[in-house]
Amino acid sequence: MKTNFGFKNLVTLIVIIGLALTGCNSATTNSSQASPSSDNLSTTQVESTTADTSSLAMNQNLPKLEGKAKVKLIVNGSPIVIELDGDDAPITAGNFVDLVERGVYDGLVFHRVIKQPQPFVAQGGDPQGKDPNFPVSRLGTGGYIDSETGQRRFIPLEIKLDGEEEPTYNEALGRQAGLSAPPVTLKHDRGAVAMARSQAPDSASSQFYIALADLEFLDGDYAVFGKVVEGMDVVDKIEQGDRIESAKVIEGAENLKQ
Structure with missing residues (x-):
């Protein structure tokens, strides 16, 4: 019981301080995968960037996915197929499909992979990794x-x-808002694909992560927009530093609306 309780608290710290998701850097994970690093893109920077943009304007100007689509990633020579849900997450899924079609993810690194003390996430999508x-x-x-x-x-x-x-x-509608177990439509089940962000709610851009286990404590705080439907065994083998060799929309490209 002590081990389970400690792990949940540890992961909560990761979420609040450094699941960091858009602004996390991996510098400290070499010594301890469970110790989140500081957020180099501060919450203040993100909020000042988005503060002048109303949600309506943001939603109108962003690509949307109307319906479903599938994307195939090649990692370590093997395919990972992700089904994207534009019915329940049209903007988040549309953003991902749009970036795939622009070639943004080709060659990018999984810079944050946490498997210990228990499976957590494989995170990638930082365009700086193209170099x-x-x-x-x-x-x-x-x-x-x-x-x-x-x-x-x-x-x-x-x-x-x-x-x-x-x-x-x-x-946020989950723990970051002081709530627990929100009845979300898209859950953080094992294989779920969601957007990384900093503590500012509207700070997601291109970074995403794949859940390596059921992570229901993230529900409501991070936007799930798809799931792995083929190749979860490939996901389980991803190590920090592995690259996305290619990313391609294989179904539903016509559902992307600009």
């Missing part, structure tokens, strides 16, 4: 820069609750 000379230990702060605007693209936190017709935007 093979960029140290993996410094990855975790980057995001997609829109070539047309020269600005970093941020997407709103998008969480749909059971029974609701539309997702809720711009606010």
Whole structure:
């Protein structure tokens, strides 16, 4: 019982302080995978970047996925197929499909892989990893820069609750909001694919993670937008530093609306 209780508290610390998800760098994980590093992209920076943008404007200007799509990642020579859910997470899934079609994920590194003390996540998608000379230990702060605007693209936190017709935007609905077990439509089951972000709700950009175990304590705080439907055995073998050799939309590309 002590071990289980300690692990849950440990993971909660990872979520609150450094699941860091958009701004986490991996520098400290070499000595302790469970010790989150500092967030180099501060919450203040993210909030100041998005504060002048209303949720309506953000939602209208971002790509959306209307329906389902599938993406195939090649990692270590083997395929991982992800089914994306544009019905319940249209903006988050649409952002991912759009970035795949732009070639953003080709060659990028899984810079944060936590398997001990128990399986947690495999995280990648920092565009800085495109440079093979960029140290993996410094990855975790980057995001997609829109070539047309020269600005970093941020997407709103998008969480749909059971029974609701539309997702809720711009606010955490789980433990970060002091709630537990929110009835989310897309759960952090093993194989779930979700967006990484810093503590600011609308700070997700291109970084994503794959759940290596059921992580229900993340429900409501991070936006799940798909799941691995083939190749979970490949995901389980991912190590920090492994690259996405290629990413391609194999079904449902026509459902992406710009």
